[in-house]
Amino acid sequence: MIRTKPKPEDLRKACVEEALAIIGESGLEHLSLREVARRLNVSHQAPYRHFRSRDHILAAVVGRAYADFADYLDERPRSLDPAEDLGNMGKAYLEYARTHPLHYRLMFETPLPNPTEHLEMMRQAAHAFSLLREAIQQLPGRTGECPAELDALFVWSVMHGLSGILRGDAITGVGIPEAMLSSAMPHVLWRLGVALGKALPAPGI
């Protein structure tokens, strides 16, 4: 589809949006600055004013996904109980993965442009990770012995793994009764709380 030509001052943003649309409709292998220009009805050279290469526009797309994801985690219902707050972040994580599968794949399941060359993209990734690390640091009874980074990696593993399993096909045939699957998320969040030494609200509540 050919869009209305964007105003010059909006071109950068329009390029990033169009790049995401191309990836979503046709797959990552069809992303090129030439295709972005064609769909925006601008000259072949126009996107180069803002992006040196395909990797640079991809890095901008992925960086925006990290920023969007971080905003989503930040907008979770807040609780004064740090364990419940972390549970709410876990739910927000799973909800984002379910409702934004393209963004999620781009952030975590797709080869990224070289991180050392795309610092803004990785700054956004580090910001999202820092929200998780900070929520963990609020948990009571933490000693300095166990780095919050490692526990954040543990929590991230649980969330990333559960979301991948629930989006995948293997789960349908491994012998978990259908009725039990609706308990999967609360059960896993509960075990996560036990693991961190402070149980989140019990499953089913």
Add this chain to the structure above:
Amino acid sequence: MIRTKPKPEDLRKACVEEALAIIGESGLEHLSLREVARRLNVSHQAPYRHFRSRDHILAAVVGRAYADFADYLDERPRSLDPAEDLGNMGKAYLEYARTHPLHYRLMFETPLPNPTEHLEMMRQAAHAFSLLREAIQQLPGRTGECPAELDALFVWSVMHGLSGILRGDAITGVGIPEAMLSSAMPHVLWRLGVALGKALPAPGI
């Protein structure tokens, strides 16, 4: 590459092996019974003696991956301590994902042929899952209140998530110090033990 023509009695096995090779070299979208026949130097019709469609040969490839994965888990070092035994299974899981990335992707990160039409594939998937469920059932102090299936799903989430994160690119830029990454696996396995109410050997041991 054109292979030596297989003996008729070996054709089924040769087709499955060639299908896996095609997926590994060219990607899933290049798998077809015609391409399998061409590479095996047999007639276009020959693979149809064993497989009704592309989905049927794909299901055989994926089923063999599940069987291979289950064998790998089964061959872990055994321990009389159920917690340590589960830890060994966790290590075997991560090791398999790292050393067999193509098999792993096919089992857990690729759309599967319709499970209800490919029962042998799903029987192999269920067998692999049952090994995990049985290891969990051996843990001391388990009551009947918490179904082993849900805890197996929890453990699977942790393993699947960690293996995906360690294979992915995002981990390089989120701000975890490089030196800490080598502690990721023992730390996550330790937290997993805490979650299940019985700590596995402490990290670093």
